[in-house]
Amino acid sequence: MKAFQLPPSPKTGILGGHFFEFRRNTLSFLLKNAREFGDVFYFRIGPQRAFFLNHPDYIKDVLMTYQSSFMKGRALQRSKRLLGEGLLTSEGEFHRRQRRLAQPAFHRQRIAGYANVMSDYAERHIANWEDGKELDLAQEMMSLTLNIVAKTLFNANVDDETKDVREALTTILEMFNLLLFPFSEILEKLPLPQSRRFNKSKAKLDSIIYRIVEERRKSGEDAGDLLSMLIFATDTEGDGKGMTDEQLRDEAMTIFLAGHETTANALTWTFYLLSQNEEVEKKLHEELDGVLPDGKLPTMEDVPKLKYTEKVFAESMRLYPPAWALGRLVIKDVEIGGYHIPKDSLVLMSQYVIHRDPRYYEDPERFNPERWTTDPKDTKQFTYFPFGGGARRCIGDQFAWMEGILLLAVIARKWKLRHVPEHKVETQPLFTLRPKYGMKMIVNKR
Numbered sequence: 001m002k003a004f005q006l007p008p009s010p011k012t013g014i015l016g017g018h019f020f021e022f023r024r025n026t027l028s029f030l031l032k033n034a035r036e037f038g039d040v041f042y043f044r045i046g047p048q049r050a051f052f053l054n055h056p057d058y059i060k061d062v063l064m065t066y067q068s069s070f071m072k073g074r075a076l077q078r079s080k081r082l083l084g085e086g087l088l089t090s091e092g093e094f095h096r097r098q099r100r101l102a103q104p105a106f107h108r109q110r111i112a113g114y115a116n117v118m119s120d121y122a123e124r125h126i127a128n129w130e131d132g133k134e135l136d137l138a139q140e141m142m143s144l145t146l147n148i149v150a151k152t153l154f155n156a157n158v159d160d161e162t163k164d165v166r167e168a169l170t171t172i173l174e175m176f177n178l179l180l181f182p183f184s185e186i187l188e189k190l191p192l193p194q195s196r197r198f199n200k201s202k203a204k205l206d207s208i209i210y211r212i213v214e215e216r217r218k219s220g221e222d223a224g225d226l227l228s229m230l231i232f233a234t235d236t237e238g239d240g241k242g243m244t245d246e247q248l249r250d251e252a253m254t255i256f257l258a259g260h261e262t263t264a265n266a267l268t269w270t271f272y273l274l275s276q277n278e279e280v281e282k283k284l285h286e287e288l289d290g291v292l293p294d295g296k297l298p299t300m301e302d303v304p305k306l307k308y309t310e311k312v313f314a315e316s317m318r319l320y321p322p323a324w325a326l327g328r329l330v331i332k333d334v335e336i337g338g339y340h341i342p343k344d345s346l347v348l349m350s351q352y353v354i355h356r357d358p359r360y361y362e363d364p365e366r367f368n369p370e371r372w373t374t375d376p377k378d379t380k381q382f383t384y385f386p387f388g389g390g391a392r393r394c395i396g397d398q399f400a401w402m403e404g405i406l407l408l409a410v411i412a413r414k415w416k417l418r419h420v421p422e423h424k425v426e427t428q429p430l431f432t433l434r435p436k437y438g439m440k441m442i443v444n445k446r
């Protein structure tokens with residue numbers, strides 16, 4: 001071990017830290033320094049040291065080998081304000097129990113039942129598009145995936161309430177991204193109109209969730225949705241009990257949030273990349289026309305046949321991973337990459353940076369679905385990790401692959417999307433990797 005020797009670090013700014021550069025230009029700051037310093041470097045965020053780990057083995061060390069030396073970083077700690085002790089934010093034994101209870105809801109057979117919801121909703125959504133019209137695809141995808149997650153989580157009984165749920169959730173999400181900003185702890189305590197709106201929307205959504213839970217508990221019926229699975233799950237390996245109403249509320253809110261913005265961004269970037277790569281788009285159309293002749297809507301059975309579609313989606317998440325970085329707080333001193341990383345430091349790992357590393361990808365900036373000669377879902381090495389890894393790996397990964405492939409198929413089969421050339425495209429790494437100015441596109445009938 002390079003005993004207590006620090007890894008290299010970029011030069012500090014005027015105030016003796018890296019915070020402003022990191023904040024202003026996060027992705028290029030990380031890319032530039034990773035290329036310059038290699039596998040480990042550190043930088044300062046206020047009084048804290050953040051160690052950036054840029055090697056698949058070190059990422060595996062954090063997410064798997066030494067996972068008990070870490071807990072979630074500040075962004076997710078702050079998210080507890082909205083998500084409570086849900087899967088994304090909880091820790092330790094409590095998290096393990098929740099994960100055991102929630103896992104069956106995400107089993108392959110269970111989520112297979114949602115394939116038709118996904119295809120139907122996508123088909124209905126695009127029925128409103130007009131040939132030659134310009135739209136903001138980022139918004140379109142956000143509203144489509146939100147409707148899908150609302151339906152699969154709560155089933156049809158809440159169709160009437162979907163509008164209420166959506167409005168409340170939209171307000172919450174606007175505020176949610178603010179929660180992650182520095183000094184948000186202080187902002188949050190001020191009687192700002194945003195805070196009031198946030199609290200009102202949160203209370204509304206809570207009351208809807210609690211009411212549905214109560215109705216389901218009374219009827220004892222499995223409504224076929226994710227929530228029913230969570231309500232009736234019991235911890236057979238532990239105390240034999242199920243989740244309390246509060247836990248159900250936290251998990252429902254977590255699934256709402258984690259389950260739509262990520263997929264929406266992945267699809268938005270995919271259509272942008274397709275509009276810039278006509279050859280790829282042509283091949284995609286050929287596959288879709290072959291697998292889905294005569295306007296057939298894709299079903300679960302078609303998913304394994306849509307191999308090229310899957311590669312397109314995988315390659316898009318390589319270049320624009322919706323979860324662009326993972327952060328952890330060190331709770332026990334640990335050694336990684338030969339460096340001693342002390343308690344209370346931060347570690348940061350970035351899918352965006354690793355996925356563009358020329359050591360692992362030839363011509364990494366090129367959108368080239370053909371590079372996927374092995375199954376992208378099987379990647380055990382941390383050179384491709386859009387869904388994280390280890391005990392905290394995304395529980396909705398299969399749901400997301402299925403949704404991504406089906407929505408891509410339903411939309412691309414009928415529409416060709418063209419990016420509006422004067423519209424600026426820039427990444428905005430917030431909670432997920434968004435297009436900063438939305439994504440203006442013209443939709444043309446195929």
Ligand code: HEM
Binds near residue numbers: 258
């Ligand atoms: C393309 C879409 C998606 C991407 C890229 C994605 C990515 C991720 C990543 C990277 C994590 C790990 C975070 C960490 O380690 O700090 C995660 C966790 C999680 N995701 Fe996803 N996700 C996606 C879709 C979904 C969907 C559709 C759902 C639910 C329907 C979902 C639910 C969750 C939950 C509950 C967790 C927390 C799991 C735990 O800690 O036990 N995600 N996701």
